[in-house]
Amino acid sequence: MTALVEAKGLKRFYKVGSGRTRGTLHALDGVDLSIGTGESVGLVGESGCGKSTLARVLARLVEPTAGSILFRGEDIAAIPLRRFVASPVRPRIQMVFQDPTESLNPHLTVGEAVADPIRRLTGVRDTAEIDRRAHAALERVGLPEVLIGRYPHQLSGGQKARVGIARAIAVEPELLILDEPTSALDVSVQAVVLKLLADLRDRLGMSYVFVSHDLDVVRLLCERVVVMYLGEVVESAPASALFEAPAHPYTRALIAAIPDPQRRGARPPRLDGSPKSPIDPDPNACRFYGRCPIGQPVCGTTKPPLKPVGAGHSAACHFAGPPAETLGSQGQ
Known part of the structure; x- marks a missing residue:
């Protein structure tokens, strides 16, 4: 295109x-x-x-x-x-x-x-x-x-x-x-x-x-969705790919917040706290760190780049991937 x-x-x-x-x-x-x-x-x-x-x-x-x-x-x-x-x-x-x-x-x-x-x-x-x-x-x-x-x-x-x-x-x-x-x-x-x-x-x-x-x-x-968090793009993907397999934990939390009768009884990902201040943010840390349910120490010292995770799909997360893959990465 x-x-x-x-x-x-x-x-x-x-x-x-x-x-x-x-x-x-x-x-x-x-x-x-x-x-x-x-x-x-x-x-x-x-x-x-x-x-x-x-x-x-x-x-x-x-x-x-x-x-x-x-x-x-x-x-x-x-x-x-x-x-x-x-x-x-x-x-x-x-x-x-x-x-x-x-x-x-x-x-x-x-x-x-x-x-x-x-x-x-x-x-x-x-x-x-x-x-x-x-x-x-x-x-x-x-x-x-x-x-x-x-x-x-x-x-x-x-x-x-x-x-x-x-x-x-x-x-x-x-x-x-x-x-x-x-x-x-x-x-x-x-x-x-x-x-x-x-x-x-x-x-x-x-x-x-x-x-x-x-x-x-x-x-x-x-046709395509761009997800933003505190002034930065954290995920970009074709709409179908993003809603079927969101790669960033923030995107997953947004989608889980959409009312869906099929998910009745399921517990959506929980985001604790509030977003950090956008005033003079730490340039070396992921801006979602501290609120992210899968955050690791590396997230507080090294900002993740926006990297490809699929066809036309990119995410800014050290552990970007589907939920099962992300959980596996978290445990390593």
């Missing part, structure tokens, strides 16, 4: 505190990620793992501290944000935000909200052509024309979510980044929006980066 986007060594640090308490928060710390043309990639992990920061860095809404983002071979991370706004790559990468209410301008009607990026990013100045493209985008997401003149406060949550999607696809992007686009919606509406996203991907051939806490949603929508 041809790579559309290749992120290499992405870092995003924030200075926090002051004086003696001053430190550096490692929101992203050396992330590598490849997204193929037409591929759908899911980013998962608990709150604070860095997945939303990664989404915003890829969308060039946040400047990376270090690293590169190759979009069809061009390093767009090297383009300052103030110049990237006018870059021809800008309309090729669009984002759908988590809260459709907060992301829509309350002073713009539905039609104006969808037409705005067309006017700003495509160079089209003909009003009739802008309206035609806006109407086509709204039709693609299933919104009737009667809503075009309404304002966000006059719409339901599902309708606002569709407007956000229409606004993003109106400029015909190659990469659509979705930051938990259904988390603010009722369950019944979530299903409708997810089906819409799956249909749009098939019809328009876009690549997706889908950020979510819901692993069931990721399993249905994504």
Whole structure:
């Protein structure tokens, strides 16, 4: 599969505190990620793992501290944000935000909200052509024309979510980044929006980066899953391989937390304690060490690299492998 986007060594640090308490928060710390043309990639992990920061860095809404983002071979991370706004790559990468209410301008009607990026990013100045493209985008997401003149406060949550999607696809992007686009919606509406996203991907051939806490949603929508923990990628695999044979103990704990009647009575892997602080983390230790159910002393002194464990499957663990294999390694 041809790579559309290749992120290499992405870092995003924030200075926090002051004086003696001053430190550096490692929101992203050396992330590598490849997204193929037409591929759908899911980013998962608990709150604070860095997945939303990664989404915003890829969308060039946040400047990376270090690293590169190759979009069809061009390093767009090297383009300052103030110049990237006018870059021809800008309309090729669009984002759908988590809260459709907060992301829509309350002073713009539905039609104006969808037409705005067309006017700003495509160079089209003909009003009739802008309206035609806006109407086509709204039709693609299933919104009737009667809503075009309404304002966000006059719409339901599902309708606002569709407007956000229409606004993003109106400029015909190659990469659509979705930051938990259904988390603010009722369950019944979530299903409708997810089906819409799956249909749009098939019809328009876009690549997706889908950020979510819901692993069931990721399993249905994504071909490949990337698991993050405290700013780092700990596992990456085709969705089928990851859910059938997770290699990292953190991934196994996430999957075990999914309600499943077939596992009734089974005890899921237990994660004791809370994640470590992302401020000035120990560069020589696995960030999951101390919380990991199979952690060994080596984990506290040597950081495990992200290494292959199968076809297209990699994990950052000294004892990476299926549960039985991992337990055998632990006992050695």
